[in-house]
Amino acid sequence: MTLKGGATSACAACKYQRRKCIPECLLAPYFPADQTKVFQNAHKLFGVSNIVKILRSLDPSQHAEAMRSIKYQANVRDRFPVYGCLGVIRQLYYQIQMLEEEMHTVLTQLEMYRQHHHHQQQQQQHQHQHQISSMADDVISQLELGMASSNNALPLFNQVTHQPYTMQNTYSSSDIDSPPKDNVENNSLWIQHLFFDTNNHGTSNNDSPIAIQSQLLVPNSEPLADTQHQVVQDYDEIHPFFDSIDDRQSYIDTKDAEDSSSSEESLKETTQLMVGNVGSKDLKSAAACFSLASVN
Amino acid sequence: MASSSHSSNFPCAACKFLRRKCMPDCVFAPYFPPEEPHKFINVHKIFGASNVSKLINEVAPHQREDAVNSLAYEAEARLKDPVYGCVGAISILQRQVFRLQRELDAIHADLIRYATATCNCNEMPPPMGRTSFHQNSSCNIYYPNPHWNEPYEGNGRSDGGSL
DSSP states (O other): OOOTTSOOOOOHHHHHHTOOOOTTOSSTTTSOTTOHHHHHHHHHHTOHHHHHHHHHTSOGGGHHHHHHHHHHHHHHHHHSTTTHHHHHHHHHHHHHHHHHHHHHHHHHHHHHHHHHHHHHHHHHHHHHHHHHHHHHHHHHHHHHHTOOOOTTHHHHHHHHHHOHHHHHHHHHHHOTTSOHHHHHHHHHHHHHHHHHHHHOSSOSSOOHHHHHHHHHHGGGGSOHHHHHHHHHHHHHHHHHHHHHSOHHHHHHHHHHHHHHHHHHHHHHHHHHHHHHHSOHHHHHHHHHHHHHOOOO | OOOSOOOTTSOOHHHHHHTSOOOTTOSSTTTSOTTOHHHHHHHHHHTOHHHHHHHHHHSOGGGHHHHHHHHHHHHHHHHHOTTTTTHHHHHHHHHHHHHHHHHHHHHHHHHHHHHHHHTOTTTSOOOOOOOOOOOOOOOSSOOOOOSOOOTTTTSSOOTTSOO
């Protein structure tokens, strides 16, 4: 009903009911005159009296939200006369089920990749250990034969006694063709999957491992060429990664330390024996070799 | 559950509540058995008997039972939560869908990174495709648009749809 004098027109509710829309009309804020269809849906499902009853049972601060939900429910019922909002709920349940199934499948796939990656890591480490032991055997055999050792072998021999990781470092840095780049990438990926494995045990409700994972992966987004350049200079810095990784990696480190320490001890014993058996001239020449050797 | 046989000696829950004689052609009788009085009481409180009767008559006979059951569900939800009713459950479920979708996207991204980093794409199967669902902006209570043409787009505002 339009008031004379150009005043605001009646709300859709009062218009439908053909009554004067008073300023205190409870439904006027929620059913403007241009939304007749919305009101018709709400009136068809609930009825004006029931809507007013609901609003009067609520605090005025809750009226807006209540009317919003009432209008939504009425519109859904108009669109789907049989199932209404229940159909929407069922659809959402179906979506959730599909998503959870897909997540389970993808996590299984991720586990496959992780195991494959872990297997590759172990193979590389075994290769490194084998090469190190073969190098040590070569050094021993050369010393036994009394041959002058090369500059590369002596510093290698020196560092074997003290720093197994440094030996690895020296070996890796002296051999550019060795895959330190892969070590860096593997270490970063190792961190990735270890954090993922440690923090995420198949629960889909925990967002933190995913966030942690993403954060860890961000620094590793640099190009491979830059990574390769930095590896030779920063390879020493990779070792803290080994220290911060969980027990599985620390177990491998311990095993490496034990293997290298055992080789150290055998080399020490061999050296002592040889020192006892070698003459003074040989000692002097050996000392000269030690002094001239450049330790990297 | 609709009762196929109706006896005049046992009025349906609707006629019992309305204190009227339950006729053989009572529209409520098949869907409001006397063993479930609260079903009709809830529906009557929220929607009203006349509205329910009109809604039942507008639906095909083989769908009326589902329509009544959905009305009973909505009425009960509205009684439990007068502000949001069953829309609150819709909002919660939609948020869960969004959260699962985000997690799935993150896992897919990591899977692709893992697959490319191992450099064994030929050996490992390619990452699976993704399920994509319609997403809207988040708000305190989410009113999802279940992929239907919004009939109120001609109006200035479309209330009751996606917000």
